[in-house]
Amino acid sequence: xxxxxxxxxxxxxxxxxxxxxxxxxxxxxxxxxxxxxxxxxxxxxxxxxxxxxxxxxxxxxxxxxxxxxxxxxxxxxxxxxxxxxxxxxxxxxxxxxxxxxxxxxxxxxxxxxxxxxxxxxxxxxxxxxxxxxxxxxxxxxxxxxxxxxxxxxxxxxxxxxxxxxxxxxxxxxxxxxxxxxxxxxxxxxxxxxxxxxxxxxxxxxxxxxxxxxxxxxxxxxxxxxxxxxxxxxxxxxxxxxxxxxxxxxxxxxxxxxxxxxxxxxxxxxxxxxxxxxxxxxxxxxxxxxxxxxxxxxxxxxxxxxxxxxxxxxxxxxxxxxxxxxxxxxxxxxxxxxxxxxxxxxxxxxxxxxxxxxxxxxxxxxxxxxxxxxxxxxxxxxxxxxxxxxxxxxxxxxxxxxxxxxxxxxxxxxxxxxxxxxxxxxxxxxxxxxxxxxxxxxxxxxxxxxxxxxxxxxxxxxxxxxxxxxxxxxxxxxxxxxxxxxxxxxxxxxxxxxxxxxxxxxxxxxxxxxxxxxxxxxxxxxxxxxxxxxxxxxxxxxxxxxxxxxxxxxxxxxxxxxxxxxxxxxxxxxxxxxxxxxxxxxxxxxxxxxxxxxxxxxxxxxxxxxxxxxxxxxxxxxxxxxxxxxxxxxxxxxxxxxxxxxxxxxxxxxxxxxxxxxxxxxxxxxxxxxxxxxxxxxxxxxxxxxxxxxxxxxxxxxxxxxxxxxxxxxxxxxxxxxxxxxxxxxxxxxxxxxxxxxxxxxxxxxxxxxxxxxxxxxxxxxxxxxxxxxxxxxxxxxxxxxxxxxxxxxxxxxxxxxxxxxxxxxxxxxxxxxxxxxxxxxxxxxxxxxxxxxxxxxxxxx
Numbered sequence: 001x002x003x004x005x006x007x008x009x010x011x012x013x014x015x016x017x018x019x020x021x022x023x024x025x026x027x028x029x030x031x032x033x034x035x036x037x038x039x040x041x042x043x044x045x046x047x048x049x050x051x052x053x054x055x056x057x058x059x060x061x062x063x064x065x066x067x068x069x070x071x072x073x074x075x076x077x078x079x080x081x082x083x084x085x086x087x088x089x090x091x092x093x094x095x096x097x098x099x100x101x102x103x104x105x106x107x108x109x110x111x112x113x114x115x116x117x118x119x120x121x122x123x124x125x126x127x128x129x130x131x132x133x134x135x136x137x138x139x140x141x142x143x144x145x146x147x148x149x150x151x152x153x154x155x156x157x158x159x160x161x162x163x164x165x166x167x168x169x170x171x172x173x174x175x176x177x178x179x180x181x182x183x184x185x186x187x188x189x190x191x192x193x194x195x196x197x198x199x200x201x202x203x204x205x206x207x208x209x210x211x212x213x214x215x216x217x218x219x220x221x222x223x224x225x226x227x228x229x230x231x232x233x234x235x236x237x238x239x240x241x242x243x244x245x246x247x248x249x250x251x252x253x254x255x256x257x258x259x260x261x262x263x264x265x266x267x268x269x270x271x272x273x274x275x276x277x278x279x280x281x282x283x284x285x286x287x288x289x290x291x292x293x294x295x296x297x298x299x300x301x302x303x304x305x306x307x308x309x310x311x312x313x314x315x316x317x318x319x320x321x322x323x324x325x326x327x328x329x330x331x332x333x334x335x336x337x338x339x340x341x342x343x344x345x346x347x348x349x350x351x352x353x354x355x356x357x358x359x360x361x362x363x364x365x366x367x368x369x370x371x372x373x374x375x376x377x378x379x380x381x382x383x384x385x386x387x388x389x390x391x392x393x394x395x396x397x398x399x400x401x402x403x404x405x406x407x408x409x410x411x412x413x414x415x416x417x418x419x420x421x422x423x424x425x426x427x428x429x430x431x432x433x434x435x436x437x438x439x440x441x442x443x444x445x446x447x448x449x450x451x452x453x454x455x456x457x458x459x460x461x462x463x464x465x466x467x468x469x470x471x472x473x474x475x476x477x478x479x480x481x482x483x484x485x486x487x488x489x490x491x492x493x494x495x496x497x498x499x500x501x502x503x504x505x506x507x508x509x510x511x512x513x514x515x516x517x518x519x520x521x522x523x524x525x526x527x528x529x530x531x532x533x534x535x536x537x538x539x540x541x542x543x544x545x546x547x548x549x550x551x552x553x554x555x556x557x558x559x560x561x562x563x564x565x566x567x568x569x570x571x572x573x574x575x576x577x578x579x580x581x582x583x584x585x586x587x588x589x590x591x592x593x594x595x596x597x598x599x600x601x602x603x604x605x606x607x608x609x610x611x612x613x614x615x616x617x618x619x620x621x622x623x624x625x626x627x628x629x630x631x632x633x634x635x636x637x638x639x640x641x642x643x644x645x646x647x648x649x650x651x652x653x654x655x656x657x658x659x660x661x662x663x664x665x666x667x668x669x670x671x672x673x674x675x676x677x678x679x680x681x682x683x684x685x686x687x688x689x690x691x692x693x694x695x696x697x698x699x700x701x702x703x704x705x706x707x708x709x710x711x712x713x714x715x716x717x718x719x720x721x722x723x724x725x726x727x728x729x730x731x732x733x734x735x736x737x738x739x740x741x742x743x744x745x746x747x748x749x750x751x752x753x754x755x756x757x758x759x760x761x762x763x764x765x766x767x768x769x770x771x772x773x774x775x776x777x778x779x780x781x782x783x784x785x786x787x788x789x790x791x792x793x794x795x796x797x798x799x800x801x802x803x804x805x806x807x808x809x810x811x812x813x814x815x816x817x818x819x820x821x822x823x824x825x826x827x828x829x830x831x832x833x834x835x836x837x838x839x840x841x842x843x844x845x
Contacts, residue, residue: 001065004167008055008070010355010376012108015162017313020303021345049076049086057116061160064167068156071380072113073131084127084144085114092527095134100143106130107145112159115152124149135523169324170356173277177358180277181242186235187272192795193623198223198232201618202594206240206385209591216588218615220391220603221596224622224820225789229596230258230265233387234359237594238269238278240385241358246591247383249359252367254393255732262361262389263331270329281330281354283362286347289332291339296536301345308345316352319344324356351376364394368586369401370550377589384590390732391595392782395609398579404551406515406544408436408570414541417534425538428521435514440570442490443563447497495560495762501755504561511561511572512552515545548574554582560759575756577763584611599785601816605770605778622820624792630742630800630840631824632833635809639747644675651804652683655744657830658802659690659718661837664741665711666718669725669787671747673697679746680722694722695729704728711739725749731786736793742800745787748807749780773812781816800840802833 056069074086087110091098110128118126130143160167191199198221205219212218223229237249251262263282270276290299292306303310319342323330330353339346354360355376365372367386377384388394411433418426490510496503522542529535551574555561558581562573576582587593593612600606603617637650659666670676680694693710696703707729710719715738723729726749751757757775765771784803791799807813809826817824827833 001060001063002171003065003067004171005067005069006163007376007380008068008109008112011068011159011163012105012112014166014355015159016105016108019311019313021301021306021309021312021348022303049074055113055116055120057119057156059157059160061157062164064160064164064171066160066167068112068116068160069380070109070113072110072117075117078127082125082127082146083117083121083123084129085110085117086129086131087113088131088133090133090135092135092523095137095139095141098132098134098141100130102132108155108159111147111152111155114147115149115156118149118152126152135520138520173279173324173356176277178242178244180273180275181238183273184235184239184242184269184276185273187231187268192226192228194223194227194620195232195623197618198227198229198596198620199236201616202233202387203236203240205592205594205616206237207243207245209245209383213614214588215584216590217592218587218612219592219594220600220606220612220615220617221594222600222603222617222619222818223596223598224620224624224818225598225793226623226795227598227620229598230261230389231268233389233594233596234262234265235269237385237387238359246385248357248377249385249387250367250590251359251361251387251389252364253361253389254364254397255390257732257734258389259361259363263329266329266359277328278359279324279328279330279357280359280361281335281350281357282332283350283354283360283366284332284335284347285363289336289346289350291336291346294536298536298539299347302530306345307343308339312344312348315342315344316349318342319349320352320356323349323353330357364388364397365401367589368394368398368583370554370582371547373586378586381589382591386587386590386593388593388595390597391606391610392597392599392786394583394595395579395606396779398583398610399576402551402554402576402579402582403574404548405571405573406548407572408433408440409568410541410544411436411518412568414534414538417537419534423525425521425525428518432514432518435510436570439490439510439514439563440565440568443502443565443570444500446491446494446502447500447565449500449565491563496755496759498755500566501562501564503755503759504563505557507552507555507559507561507574511563512549515549519545519549548572551576560763562756562759573756575759577760578609578767580609580611582611587612598789599782599818601781601785601818602778605774608768609774619819622818624795624797624820626820626823628798629792629820630798630837631803631821632800632836633803633805633808633824633826634829634833635806635826636829637804637806639671639675639805645678648678648682649686651679651746652686653830654802654804654833655679655683655720656687656690657833657837658742658744658800659720660834661800662741662841663715663718665715665721665735665739666742666744667721667723667729667740667787667790668744669723669730669746671725671749672752673724675746676722676724683720691717691719692722693719695724695727699728708733708735711735713738725787726783729790730783731789733790734793735790737797740790740799742802743787743791744802744804745784746804747780748777748805748813749783750776751779777812778816781813785816785818800837 051074053072053075055072056067059066059068072085073088076084076086078084087106089106093102107128107130110130114126114128125146125148128145128147132141134141201219201221205217208217210216223232234251237246240246241249253259253262259282266280286299291308292300294300300306301309319338322342323338335350336346339349354374366374367378411429415426415429415433491508492504492506494502494504522538522545526535526538526542555574558576558578560575560577562575564571607613607615607617634654637647637654639647655668670679676694680692684692693707695707699707710721725745761771761775764774788801791801825836827836
């Protein structure tokens with residue numbers, strides 16, 4: 001008998017949900033707020049209340065065996081000895097409009113859970129209670145209905161009978177997919193060097209799955225540029241899926257270019273395997289794909305304004321059937337076209353399509369971000385395979401996703417936006433502003449500023465740098481402000497206090513109090529004043545405030561709190577220093593996780609900060625001949641902060657020698673814009689015959705494309721581009737062949753020393769003695785390796801990489817070199833460099 005596994009919520013909402021998308025009652029992060037309220041109400045219910053009870057039941061309907069499962073919010077026995085299934089819902093619907101018949105889907109979920117529980121416990125009667133929490137009024141409303149077991153069983157069987165055509169559609173597809181994937185052929189005549197080894201590792205990871213442990217199999221793969229990482233990950237994962245080792249694949253990336261690469265790999269597999277039965281969907285952020293935006297460019301999910309939101313749930317099944325019966329590659333253009341055809345929201349349509357697709361391509365946040373992760377899949381563990389591209393970006397992205405910041409000036413701006421007149425929201429804003437003002441003064445008392453602020457755009461060494469010597473090598477503990485005054489009672493004792501910035505290990509309660517009272521009033525105003533000119537400003541305030549308070553709930557010893565007083569403003573930051581536990585929880589939702597990149601050195605660092613201590617780690621050899629890469633270092637140059645000004649002429653001379661080696665396109669990468677500008681000015685004045693272009697900060701997509709257009713193939717004159725390490729041109733840029741034949745890397749890429757970076761150093765120093773490596777050396781060298789990887793992109797490419805810093809001779813950095821850098825040449829100066837380049841390039845033809 002064919003089998004189908006369904007979540008209770010998925011079954012009920014797919015069949016019974018009707019009407020509109022309406023952000024007034026369903027938006028504003030209700031799901032996360034709801035989870036918090038659930039925990040609160042469950043805790044208040046008492047000892048006899050069992051929260052989050054997992055239930056699973058099997059039913060045979062029309063030749064299909066269904067497994068229906070999910071977590072009931074609560075189960076308890078009431079005073080009359082009746083068993084009650086509790087279904088908790090958080091809502092912003094006005095109190096007077098909350099009735100027993102508000103939404104039948106809510107009853108239906110409870111009824112399905114009740115049917116399963118009554119059957120398993122042989123109960124003839126059982127109750128379902130709806131618990132509504134009205135978030136704005138902080139009120140709880142209960143509705144209870146009595147059911148007999150037979151009626152509940154008939155209801156569940158009726159739902160499954162109605163779902164049967166969709167189940168058969170998916171079962172037929174799954175069988176076609178299985179047969180298709182078993183016969184899947186690699187799209188090239190042969191594997192590249194290293195590609196078969198990578199594919200084999202991924203295949204074994206998918207097959208092993210949870211046999212490796214409850215959190216699934218974890219694999220870290222370092223595969224140098226040119227290995228064909230995307231195909232090497234997708235192809236074996238698809239083959240394993242054909243062997244029923246993985247129900248769904250997820251391909252997560254940090255950049256649009258990597259998402260495009262995944263789509264291209266699937267297209268190549270389709271071309272090589274005509275008739276391939278495999279559906280893939282690419283998820284795009286709502287802000288990018290929305291078809292109904294206001295003047296500020298924001299999506300407007302209100303049925304009276306957006307025709308794609310009005311009646312969405314009445315039309316979405318037709319749109320789904322249309323797309324599922326068509327081609328198997330559902331990218332952004334295909335989804336937008338169908339959304340227009342059926343007048344449905346393209347963002348929601350993409351999400352609903354994901355239930356029916358075999359591969360989901362999207363950003364990291366769909367798995368890791370606690371606000372936007374795909375709850376339809378990740379509320380429960382599943383037979384999922386996670387392919388995580390560009391994994392070297394994940395530590396910083398994860399820290400960002402679990403951190404939050406908020407500025408007092410946001411409240412000041414909101415007060416101004418409300419203009420004149422009195423209302424309850426303005427009173428709340430004034431009260432919160434006053435309390436934050438007191439906090440700012442307390443912060444200034446703990447950490448008086450050292451005079452005038454730096455000139456914008458200049459590069460000045462922070463005061464703590466002079467004391468710690470971190471521009472050279474690791475030093476002692478960060479300064480915490482000598483003999484600072486006793487902390488005002490509003491704030492606890494800081495672990496750092498200097499120049500307007502203080503850090504605390506614990507979250508000071510005084511930070512949260514003034515903001516908690518503001519949230520309900522702000523929510524109420526936003527829902528009642530959607531047309532007010534101040535709406536956009538207050539909406540930004542709401543999201544920032546809510547993000548901070550949600551992060552405060554997660555706050556533990558992986559965090560520090562930063563307060564910075566500057567002028568009349570106060571900035572609050574809750575910084576996640578160590579996201580390992582959160583990432584581990586996310587990855588544990590799947591059967592296998594493959595994290596891959598060209599630069600995962602050292603693997604122990606990435607395994608540690610990503611919560612994968614027991615993971616397997618492999619490093620593949622470069623597929624390209626070593627003689628195709630000329631690798632040189634001038635160790636006579638120091639780029640430490642104190643030597644930067646003196647280093648400028650020597651760097652210019654080295655760049656000129658590099659560019660003179662052969663006519664072509666080159667890139668030079670610098671650790672900061674200020675340093676870049678210094679060298680650029682000197683180089684342009686002394687070597688005007690060499691054409692140059694410099695990266696500007698804050699480039700948009702058009703600006704980036706314009707910069708890259710200068711790097712044309714087969715140039716007749718040399719071009720030297722100046723860019724920033726770790727910036728948009730330092731990774732994710734594919735300038736193959738003659739579009740780029742060389743790059744210079746100035747410095748070892750250490751992140752700028754700052755109080756925040758010092759907190760990261762202190763945390764890991766206390767944890768395992770690796771503070772400098774984790775905060776500075778490893779992230780810096782990752783940027784170096786990424787930049788160097790821009791040069792050799794194909795089997796026929798030849799190019800040169802020049803490293804400019806004496807620290808590249810030190811063992812602490814040399815041990816981070818990849819194996820294919822073993823032939824590096826250390827040269828005494830520019831004359832030696834010229835001779836080495838002449839030998840590498842040979843005589844001009």
